[in-house]
Amino acid sequence: MGVGDELRSQYLEVQGMVIKTENGRVLRSFTFKEEDQTQEVRVVERKALLETLAKQLPVDSISYSSKLSKIEKNENGETLLQLANGTQISSKVVIGCDGVRSSVAKWMGFSEPKYVGYCSFRGLANYPDGQPYESLVNYIYGRGIRAAYIPVSPTKVYWFVCFNSPVPGPKITDPFVLKKQTKELIKNWPLEFRNVIDATPEDTIIRTPVADRWSWPGLSPSASSGGVVLVGDAWHPMTPNIGQGGCCALEDVVVLVQKLAPALNAGPTFIEDALRSYRNERWTRVFSMTVRANVTCAVLHLENPVACAIRDHVLVPKLIRLGPMLEYTNFEFDPLLQISP
Incomplete structure (x- = not known):
């Protein structure tokens, strides 16, 4: 079984998108086929993708938890990698x-x-008996904050909350604190999204300063x-x-x-x-x-209330169309199996 065949059993094809304000008002709702017949949106859990790719490699090809401590050129012109555990690898x-x-x-x-001025909370809600949501991207826009949740499998829902912050702030690893801070940010938001956070195991939540x-x-x-x-x-x-x-x-x-x-x-x-x-x-x-x-x-x-009003009443519901915006995601290539070693 190839990578594509195995992943087909693990990804979900998303049918459409619903965009709401933080008070639950729907700004737009559509299917992707309504926007552009040529486009498809599919989601897959990162862990499933990485495990599927790793299975294609020979056994013991991957050395996990091998932090790179030093990199330099050797006398043969090859690159010498020194790992934190003392292992050395020379490669052309x-x-x-x-x-x-x-x-x-x-x-x-x-x-x-460079830090771009906002941070994100991310997590993976778990529903052992099956998640109850339609296969839709659910977006929520607020003032200086936005969020989304989307099913990635029959039992899991991925979500994020991005919020403006002038500084990245301290690194927080306590899962209880991360979940508490997330819930505080969205305490007045639609109940459905708050339920997703409640269904999220604390050890899946991370907080990341966003940079590019x-x-x-x-x-x-x-x-x-x-x-x-x-x-x-x-x-x-x-x-x-x-x-x-x-x-x-x-x-x-x-x-x-x-x-x-x-x-x-x-x-x-x-x-x-x-x-x-x-x-x-x-x-x-x-x-x-x-x-x-x-x-x-x-x-x-x-964050400006007037600008947000224009976004919510004009840009999102009337002007912005996803079809043309999705064209930049198109990428075509010849099958890699055609490449001779």
């Missing part, structure tokens, strides 16, 4: 996909992602150099306003494999050319996505 190609606070990106000269980093042409470091290349959030962390951060990372991987696989046995020059080609092909798309996500935030996190 290093793919840095180690997230927003990437050690590989830092080594390549990238700056730390724009890769400016000619100013930012290169995403590939000397056999080292960046993928996903390690290269282009973006705010979670258009739901494309993880999708962009998967696109990166597809393009990188298409470029890199034929070059691996051809020598260092061909590998560098392949990494450069990947970087050049992906840069325009990931830069535009990062900017789009950041700008979208400006509309979704309005």
